[in-house]
Amino acid sequence: MNKIKSIFIANRGEIAVRIIKTARVMGIRAVTAYTLNDKKSLHIQMADKVVCLDINILNDTFLSPERMVAVAKEENCDAIHPGYGFLSEDYRFAELCKKYGLIFIGPTPDVLKTMGIKTEAKKLVELARVPVLSGLERETEELIKYAKDLNYPLTVKAVAGGGGKGLRKVLKADELKKEVNQASREALNYFGDGRVYIEPFLENTRHIEVQLLGDQYGNLIH
Incomplete structure (x- = not known):
C-alpha cells in the first residue's frame, strides 16, 4: 500500500478531533469539513485544512458519498477516514472511494455490505x-x-x-x-x-462487546 500523506475526514466534532490528533502524531496532513452549524467546532481549529460545505443538510454533506469524495479529490487527499456514524458503514461509499483511487480507511465494501446491514x-x-x-x-x-x-x-x-x-x-x-x-x-x-x-426487548441485560481489528495482510488483533 502507498504511504498515506493526506487524509480527508468525512466526519465532524469529537470524532474528527480524535482522528486529527492521531494523524498529527503520524505526520499525516488532516483535511476536514464543516457546515455553518459547525463553524465554532474544535475540529475546525485543529485541522491542517478545512472546507466549508455551505449548507446544513446532512443528505447533501456528511451523508453524501459523492460530496465527500469530491472534497477529498479537490484537496488532493490520498485517503478518506469516515470516523463512525454517517457514511462509515455504507458499502457504496467505500466502493466510490475505490473507484476514484482513494484509500478507504475501514473495511472492504464486501464486508460493509454484509455486516452493515x-x-x-x-x-x-x-x-x-x-x-x-x-x-x-x-x-x-x-x-x-x-x-x-x-x-x-x-x-x-x-x-x-x-x-x-x-x-x-x-x-x-x-x-x-x-x-x-x-x-x-x-x-x-x-x-x-x-x-x-x-x-x-430484553430486560436487565448487559452489553458485552469485543473489538476486532484486521488488515489486508491477514493480521488480526482483539
Whole structure:
C-alpha cells in the first residue's frame, strides 16, 4: 500500500478531533469539513485544512458519498477516514472511494455490505451457529400490522444503523406506529436508509462487546 500523506475526514466534532490528533502524531496532513452549524467546532481549529460545505443538510454533506469524495479529490487527499456514524458503514461509499483511487480507511465494501446491514449480518452469524434474537422485517405499514400481535416490550432498530440511532423501545401496541415512524425518520436522517426491523426487548441485560481489528495482510488483533 502507498504511504498515506493526506487524509480527508468525512466526519465532524469529537470524532474528527480524535482522528486529527492521531494523524498529527503520524505526520499525516488532516483535511476536514464543516457546515455553518459547525463553524465554532474544535475540529475546525485543529485541522491542517478545512472546507466549508455551505449548507446544513446532512443528505447533501456528511451523508453524501459523492460530496465527500469530491472534497477529498479537490484537496488532493490520498485517503478518506469516515470516523463512525454517517457514511462509515455504507458499502457504496467505500466502493466510490475505490473507484476514484482513494484509500478507504475501514473495511472492504464486501464486508460493509454484509455486516452493515444488520438483518444480513444476523443471517451470517446464524450460519456460524451463533444464537440470535428472532426478528421481523417488513415495509413500514406491514411491520406495524404484523407486530401488533407480538409480545411486548419490543425494540425497533435501524436495518442499516448503529450507535443508538434509529433505536426505539416500544412498551405497548398503541405506541408502535409512532415509534416505528420516528425510528425510520431518524435512520433515514443519519444513515440514508429508513428501513427498520423489530426484535423482542430484553430486560436487565448487559452489553458485552469485543473489538476486532484486521488488515489486508491477514493480521488480526482483539
